[in-house]
Amino acid sequence: MAYGERDRVRAPLVELADRRALERWAPADQDVVDEARRLKERALLDLGMSHSAIASWLYSKCHHQIPTTAVDTAAVLASGDGTCLLLYNPGFFAGIGQAGVRFVLFHEARHIVQRHLFTDPGLRADPVFTLACEVTINHVALARLGGGLPELEGERVGVDPRRVHGLYVKDLEEQGLEPLRYEEWADTDLSVYRELGRMRNPPGTGDAICVHVALDGTGGGVLDQETVDRIGNEVLRSVLLAARRGDRTARRELLDLLGRTGGAAESVDRVWGDLGAHALRGETVRTRRVEWWQRWLVDVLGSKLREGERLAYPKKRGALLAALGHEPMLSRQGPRRVKALVIALDTSGSMPDGVVRWLGELVGRIDGVEAEWVAFDAAVKPFRPGEPLRGGGGTSFAALRRHVEARAEPADAVIVVTDGHAPPIAPADPDRWIWLITPGGDEWPERRDPPMACHRVRPPG
Incomplete structure (x- = not known):
């Protein structure tokens, strides 16, 4: 999901889920790549230390972090093989500096998680809802990280929530309607979405959007919802456990996200209920199938009962290798004890x-x-x-x-x-x-x- 694209979204030059193609693509001069990598590593450290437990956990699951000019800005993709990729344009990162890189990485982490929460395809495909998410994510980022939107060559990059609110106020006043104050308007994803729907002409999402809206079906990448759901649950579960153990940053961020998405739809409430997140607010919510402690026990017990290793012949893979003319090979699997x-x-x-x-x-x-x-x-x-x-x-x-x-x-x-x-x-x-x-x-x-x-x-x- 690329940050801050403007005007028409261009098709990526290579398949974004193809790591080898991305790594072969000459990204930039080595000095620029080194500087971008340094800024990225420092920003991830800052997020993990004091700003965002969600971003820290999410990027720890992006085992492949690739500098490439195949994207203009930065993107987090859930690829079709069950993994997550962080792609970043070295020139863009070097241009927006340390604070800008931190802002972009925080923004993209929240986008992945909110995409996981709002799983309804119709809602996610609505450009007005996309703009609403951009507004609330940047509103939280500005409040939590301080400063302003990233700037590249003196021009701000990304959706300015107060500018969108100003357009909303002007539109409703021209209709003779009463607009909400900024604090009420930006309260939740759904409050922004609902109020933008009252406008005669909602702002165009092409002004400064995330490219994930256009990636489905364009040949530019694979948005694997199953992977997004799995990783989203893993991230939220890890942050919830940290919050229960006294991590104030994790607790504050999780409560904020819960407040901004809770009650939005039955599917969102079900995710929060299954995780047991409502307990952070002193509420007890009965879930469809299992309580949070049951999920925790299954995960922990699975790690305690992890199988050891033995050599075995993989039949399907062996047949494929033989068909391609390669020698058969053994793989390691757990014992049957x-x-x-x-x-x-x-x-x-x-x-x-x-x-x-x-x-x-x-x-x-x-x-x-x-x-x-x-x-x-x-x-x-x-x-x-x-x-x-x-x-x-x-x-x-x-x-x-x-x-x-x-x-x-x-x-x-x-x-x-x-x-x-x-x-x-x-x-x-x-x-x-x-x-x-x-x-x-x-x-x-x-x-x-x-x-x-x-x-x-x-x-x-």
Whole structure:
């Protein structure tokens, strides 16, 4: 999605999703490329340190950051192979300087995320909605980053939200209608979109738009919505976890984005609800399928049960290589061994039945996992899902640690459901432990050094 194009959008000179073609394209003099790369790296560092957790996480997923004159400004693309690319014109970055590069990268990061949130194709294809997004993104960027719009050779690049508001006010006053003040007008993406729709002649988006509007079907690039959705969810999930752990920048930015997009449409509310972001505002929203802690547990558990490596012959790829006259080759895949999982339930705490039921369903869906269920207080006892939990005596995490570490077969992962109220422990392999803390409990495991995977849970709906 290229920033700040003016007038007619030109077709890219090479296929933007073709990394090799982009890398072969002579971008600029080496001095200009080096300067642009330095500005880009410094801007990304600034964003990650103090300005934008969303931009920092997004660009960490752009493994290919390519200087190229195939775009006039800068673009973030979700390509058809499931990856993201950051493309930037070296001359443009060198021309707008440090503050300008930071502004453009912040702008493009917000565009990717908002494209993910507003998944309705009709809405995304509406040029008035595109202009509304440009307005709100630049409004936030100007407020958060300070300064003004980027300037290239003395001319401002990008949509000026106050200029668009001025055109809106003039249009409505000529109709005898009452316009909104700037602060109310720029409140959300949908407020700007709605108010621009009241104009007889909304400003043309060709004045200074992002090229992503024209890339679909032009041969200039691939906008893979599946990749955008996946990466958008990963970014928002990571920022939400950082916000819950006390990162003020992440919390402030996520609340701002939630306020500017929440209530816009059922699909947007569903994304926020599935992520559990409303909890940052003290609200509890029941989602369609799973709570945020369930998504978190699936992600963390998947990393604990990651397969090792073995050599195997890839049949499809091998047949293709043979057809092309190449020698067959082996690839590395995970072994088929059964994974060992321990699920430990604290009988002294308030144990929501829904959590136990859901854990049983989750384990039943994981192929190749052998689970040991135990209940514990001061001692460890075998447990089967469906049995009542009966507590007695105090809680001892040390007893559980001794049980886990004395197993003949080491556990690949240990899930502990507890209120956390007992003397802390230091397991021999803390990376394998996952702590689910019931409401009102103590999240001490994530405060340990090194911290262990820890999250507060609530009963699934």
